[in-house]
Amino acid sequence: MNFDYLNPVDEVLLVHAKMQPNQTFGQSIEIYTAQNGFPELDNKKIAIIGVEEGRASVGNYGTGANLNEIRKELYKLYLGNWPVNVVDLGTISQGNTVEDTYFALGNLLSYLIKNKIIPIIIGGGQDLTYANYRAYDTLEQTVNIVAVDNKFDLGSIEDELSSQSYLSKIVMNKPNNLFNYSNIGYQTYYNSQDEIDLLDSLFFDAYRLGEVSNTIQLVEPLMRDADIVSIDLSAIKNADAPANNNATPNGFTGAEICAISRYAGISDKVTSFGIYEYNAILDIKNQTAQLISQMIWYFIEGVNYRAKDYPFGLKDNYQKYIVPIEDQVLNFHKSNKSGRWWMEINLNDNNKFKRHALIPCTYQDYISATNQEIPDRWLKTLKKLI
Structure with missing residues (x-):
């Protein structure tokens, strides 16, 4: 693998890292430097991985520059009680064209994912999610994306690929490997009813900000089924993350976005995690850089606490519950290890969507089924499989 397009972390930042106390990230992780x-x-x-690409970021000029502010804050943080298998691979600079940057990032991500190394991407525009998605082409599998964002970023079919139209390109462009898209935290007044209806017609999932803020645990089963997690800082309220020209008064709090990041880390299935639209020019007292570093900390902690209980392992590790509903029979599986639940759609072994036949769910989904209510998540998945 050729890593020539990766630039090492600045030597000044390396000095800063080595000045940190023992047991901090700066002292404990391996860092790519010229030295x-x-x-x-x-x-x-x-x-x-940092990506200094912001040319396709709409309304947020300057994003992607000076990502070292995030590294400064991350290197100061103390590690949790978990092993440190983290490496900082430096930064991908802007290519001659935006497409050059996408190509470099996609190649790197594909290599890391194939080698079971989880990339944490610090951007740059959220259009980089498209390059992240294309990195899975070589894996020849369908992909689930969870976006934490106040908008769906569909744009229109005629729009060039940008931070506000990347989703339509993922849906429309071939090869089309997208199985499911879920949005967490959308704000209705920033999305047209046509867009909301379109997501519903595609059997995608969308959860309003208030719904998630009131019950943050809703995030866990969504993250448990994700391959890619993409967080736009626009999903966070301006008071907590001002370093984004598209930030608004309403959004997730710093504590909520850290909890969401931890849920992403805990998921056995998540294989890439990105935080986008950081604009250092607007970062008052490095507040947003601090928050992003804490989001990364929580994601890494989550990865180190993965239960690795995705069915099916030994059948003895799960309890099976059979619920007849109308003309259907729903099979639920509960992990004895973590107490987490899945529901099953019966598919033959030759079905190309076999990896999606087990749907993460909650105990409440099981209770709804026993009350003869078919869970919405089960119905949406079934409609995509048939």
Whole structure:
């Protein structure tokens, strides 16, 4: 693998890292620098990558520059009580064209994902999610995306690929490997009714900000079924994350977005995680850089606490519940290890969507089924499979 398009972390930042106390990130993770060379990737679990690409970011000029402010804050944080298998691979600079940057990022992500290293992408515009999605083409599998955003970023079919139209390109462009898209935290007044109806007609999931804020646990089963998690800082209220020209008064709090990041980390299925639209020019007292560093901390903690209980392992590790509903029979599986629930759609082994036949759910979904109410998530998945 050629890593020539990765620029090492600045030497000044390396000095800053080495000045931190023992047991902090700066002292404990391997960092790609000109002095030390490219780090070994054997036995690494997580790789941090900056991407200085903001040319397709709409309304947020300057995003992607000076990502070192985030690194400064991350290097100060103390580790949790977990092993450190994290490497900082430096930064991808802007290519001659935006497409050049997408190509470099996609190649790198594909390599990392194939080698079971989870990339944490720090951007740059959220259009980089498209390059992240295309990185899965070589894996020849369908992909689930969860976006934490106040908008759906559909744009129109005629629009060029940008931070506000990347989703329509994912849906329309071939090869089309998208199985499911879920939005967490959309705000209705920023999305047309046509867009809301379109997502519903595609059997995608969308949860309003108030709905998630009132019950943050809604996020867990959504993240448990995600391959890609993409967070737009516009989903966070301006008071908590001002370093984004598209920030608004309403949004998730800092505590809520950290909880969401941890849910993403805990998911056995999430294989890439991105935080986008950071604009250092607007970062008052490095407040947003601090919050992003904490989001990364919580994601890494979550990864280190993965239950690894995705069915099916040994049948003894699960309890099976059979619920007859109308002309259907719903099978539920509860992990003895974590107490988490799944519901099953029966597919033959040759079905290309077999990996989606087990749907993460909640105990409440099981209770609804026993009350003869078919869970909405089960119905939407079934409609995509047939």
